[in-house]
Amino acid sequence: MDFILNGLLQITWQQVVMWAVGGLLIWLAIKKDFEPALLLPMGFGAILVNLPQSGAINQVMAGVGETHGIVQWLFEVGIETSEALPLLLFIGVGAMIDFGPLLSNPKMFLFGAAAQAGIFLTVIAAVLLGFNLTDAASIGIIGAADGPTSILVAQTFGSQYFGAISVAAYSYMALVPIIQPIAIRAVTTKKERQIHMPYNPRNVSKTTRILFPIIVTIIAGIVAPASVSLVGFLMFGNLIRECGVLERLSDTAQNNLAQLVTLLLGITISFSMTAERFVSIQTVMIMGLGLIAFVFDTICGCLFAKVLNLFLKEKINPMVGAAGISAFPMSARVVQKMAIKEDSQNHILMHAVGANVSGQIASVLAGGMILGLVPGMLG
Template identity: 45%
Template sequence: MLEALLEFFKSTGLYGLTPGAITMLLVGCVLLYLAIVKRFEPLLLVPIAFGVILTNLPLAGLMAEPVLEVKDNLIHTVQPGGLLYYLFQGDHLGIFPPLIFMGVGAMTDFGPLIANPKSLLLGAAAQFGIFITFIGAISSGLFTAQEAASIGIIGGADGPTAIFLSSKLSPHLLGPIAIAAYSYMALVPIIQPPIMRLLTSREERSIKMTQLRTVTTREKIIFPIIVTVIVSLMVPPAATLIGMLMLGNLFRECGVVGRLEDTAKNALINIITIFLGITVGATATAEQFLKIETLAILCLGVVAFGIGTASGVLLAKLMNRVFRMNINPLIGSAGVSAVPMAARVSQVVGQKEDPGNFLLMHAMGPNVAGVIGSAVSAGVLLSIFGG
């Protein structure tokens, strides 16, 4: 009887608990706390956190690979893999991030960018964080060029792009990179304001910008087509993300496919967000996550984010000084592609200086430009290091 009880105990997950597994279960609970109690990007962090918990449950096998054998020149499945293993193929094969981009495109109004093309420069400036952090990761000696490229893209504050690039260049780091990217996106209201205030004077933060012109429907329809063609010709590896982003936006603006637009920005993006989040979390096993490299990724990620924020602010100040423009530098911080949270932060910080100042629509220009910029940056890195 005692032996039977002992054998039963050995078959339970309790017997397989290790310090590493316990630590990761606690990490998952902390992420759930941040998502549910603190409301930090709950739509993303709840599935990611639960994926972390599921993958670190001993003997559950939710990320177990299938056991295959070759018999009579045919491959047979001896034992099927875990549920999350099969769902994870959407990350591994680069399917889920572009579909997320389609939904983002269907929800995005590129009107502020079209009305003020100069904001494209501010979105581009925010990408400096990606390349400076790439250099820093290489210099640390801890990472290869492919790994450093995947880490640097965190600076774009674009979770799907970070997942897309890391799944191509360094899939073994997908978990830490994705969790860092989404965590820093959730912390935009905490990370950005101190940097914005440090780099600007009260007078600069109070600058009032003129109202944007009205953008025609024709312009909004032509814009996604032109961007897709130009970007894809210049940076072919970026065509997947840019193409899906602009297809979703075309659904929104053309006015004749309301059902497709509704599906892309509601049902489809919600379903893919669940699958993407839970499988990204499921890659964060104790063996992969509890390393010195993970701590370095988290540190480099926040540096990338900070540099991206500062670069946009500083370029706006430079444009004011050199070209005698009247740009509120706060909108430069929205060049990171955390849409629309970064634009809202610009609005909040600006209104603290002058309650009558309305920067939201002006900040949306650099914000949506940052989405394009991060996808192009990922394409550049993929074309250089993906061969």
């Protein structure tokens, strides 16, 4: 009984707050079906590492010495020292992506680039709020709506706010169907949302599909060397998909590998969600800045399409620009759903998919550029 009472007395209010945060993530995963493969293990892990003297993380015990917890070990091996887990996930993501709609309509590349503007605006805002440049850069990348890239940038820079950044990145990814429609409607008119875009795809040869991931990797290596691991693993996954001789491996990467790594990544991230690290005013600020980054990315994509429409005869539905964020394929589906709601005959899904996969590449390149630029700015 004394042992139980001693455990109860060690519980802090900050730990209780983290139990509530964990419960909220689990509720969103199960009740709302928001990225359950990620939010559920993150939520459960947040509870796991915030129990008094939790055996899931390293502890120093009298008469025993230091014990090694499995969650902390996974974090140190899979993220801290190698970034292996987020990079392995990119193989699965790459294997899921069909770049056909983008290759048949290359101008969609522009929307992937435009929809990353919010990242850099948020970096500036974070610096003005008192965050150092590396933390600000890590916070800004939340706007890419790309969890693995956010994790990799924050960990590479050794950000003390790694947990809050990870939670924000994946939470806003999950909330795409709620946040994006509000941002899109704020900067577009009903008439603009009803613009039809005929889809006349050009045939994309198998040779082009195979060369594309190789060429993108080479270009990324020259333009943004720090992005090679990010872009390379993404494109390697896509090459497995497109080569035509590794169907079983492609299926494994898209399903078994992606699901297993996602599960492990979610519970591993929870190591950085201990109460002493997570419960702070800075966490609230990061969540707010992450939301700003995400909304700005969406708005910038829409506004870029509206600017292009000033010069084009065949107008672009501005909602397609919003799909230029990295949240694939959720953002493309949201845009199509909004288009159908405005006009039941308006099918712009494939245009949105083209912008969406472009956003996946652009967000990874943006992460690589930040990894390369920030150290140079610091001297």
